[in-house]
Each structure stands twice: as structure tokens, then as C-alpha cells.
Amino acid sequence: MVLKLHTMPWSAGGRRVALLLHEKKVPYELVEPDWAAQEHKSEQWKEKQPFGQVPYIDDDGFILFESRAIARYIAAKYASSGTALLPDDTSDLQAMALIDQGISAELSNFEPYVAGLVVEKLIKPLRGAEPDQAAVAKHEATLTEKMDGFELMLSKRKYMAGDSLTFVDLIFCPYGNALTKMGYDHLTNESKHPNLARWWKEISTRETWLAVKDTVPKSFLV
Numbered sequence: 001m002v003l004k005l006h007t008m009p010w011s012a013g014g015r016r017v018a019l020l021l022h023e024k025k026v027p028y029e030l031v032e033p034d035w036a037a038q039e040h041k042s043e044q045w046k047e048k049q050p051f052g053q054v055p056y057i058d059d060d061g062f063i064l065f066e067s068r069a070i071a072r073y074i075a076a077k078y079a080s081s082g083t084a085l086l087p088d089d090t091s092d093l094q095a096m097a098l099i100d101q102g103i104s105a106e107l108s109n110f111e112p113y114v115a116g117l118v119v120e121k122l123i124k125p126l127r128g129a130e131p132d133q134a135a136v137a138k139h140e141a142t143l144t145e146k147m148d149g150f151e152l153m154l155s156k157r158k159y160m161a162g163d164s165l166t167f168v169d170l171i172f173c174p175y176g177n178a179l180t181k182m183g184y185d186h187l188t189n190e191s192k193h194p195n196l197a198r199w200w201k202e203i204s205t206r207e208t209w210l211a212v213k214d215t216v217p218k219s220f221l222v
């Protein structure tokens, strides 16, 4: 049975998963919940995604939610198809520890602050609300500090989890895209963050990402 990706096309997590599926050349069916009817908040949906969110996958009856966990599952299940996105030796304790470190670094030092800016600068205005400028300033200040940390990581290793591309690099794509679309140059300023700029240029121009990144309505701009 073809793998089903249950998500809204604009979802950051959904596009993260779609990116992995494209990289691994895995056919999939995109199944959209009825968002207007709040299908994702129904008891039936929560049986699959207990937090009432997107995305989740149904892989021949195996249900998995959390986009980063799904990304890892796809990278491992389809290891020999498409782009190699895991260390050569997945029994190498240190190589796999770098994978976990990269996932945690993105989840705790990147996404929350970019997501905060997306809420203030894109979502609130769409809903006719004013951005909270104090919150914007706080997220911007924290993010600036955090991006120096990512620059330091990439000054020591070519990619986020070692010297080879892995799925960890790709999980940055949706919010990296949001950051640049909001006009911030943390990922593109070659004089301030040369390693981040080198890395982002490579990651963000992959054909697979270009294929999924704009499955988002223009009004969202994420």
C-alpha cells in the first residue's frame, strides 16, 4: 500500500516529511484533513496524532507522528534508495549521537524562535491582529545569539551532523525558508556567517526542496 502523508500542504512539518520522501524517491499519497471542519481536532484524528496536529504518516498500517521522527524513519527504511541521509555505519555510536545532537539543536535552538517570528510577523497580520513588537524583539535577539552557535557548529563540520549530508540538514528547510522569506539574513550573510551561508545555499537549492517548498498558499509565505 502506498505510504500516506496526512497533512496540510502548507505545514512546516508536512513539507519536512515530503522533502524526505522526495529525496528517498518514495511514492506517497498526500491526504488533507478537512481543516475548516477541524478534522484534526476530532477523536478519530487524535487516535493517530494525539495532539490534534499535522503531519502523521500511515505506512501500511504503521502510524507515526512528529515530523523529525518520521524523517528519521524514512531515512532508515529507505536507506538504499535515493540520497543517502544517514551515516554509513548506523551502528557507529558517535555518528548516531551527532544525529541526535543535530535534531535537538534544531528543535531547541532554531524552530521555536523562527516560529515565534512567523506567528508575530506573518500569522497575526493575516488575522488582522497587531504583532507584539516586544515579542518580536525578544525572538530576534535570541535567534541572533543562537545563529552564532550554528555558525560555530558548521565551522567544525561540513554539515549539521558530521561531514556528510544527513536528514538532519534537511529538517531545517521549512523554518530556514520562513526566516529568509521574512527578510532575515542569518542564513545568507556570507561575511557574518560564512559557514551557515555556504551550508544554506547548498541545502536550500536542492531540487527536492524546490519541489515541495512552495506548496504553501502565497498568503502564508512560510
Ligand SMILES: N[C@@H](CCC(=O)N[C@@H](CS)C(=O)NCC(=O)O)C(=O)O
Pocket (backbone or CB within 6 Å): 011, 012, 013, 014, 052, 053, 054, 055, 065, 066, 067, 068
Ligand atoms: N512537533 C510537531 C509539530 C506539529 C505542528 O505544530 N503542526 C502544526 C502545523 S505545522 C499544526 O498542526 N497546527 C495546528 C494546531 O496545532 O492546532 C511535528 O514536527 O510534527
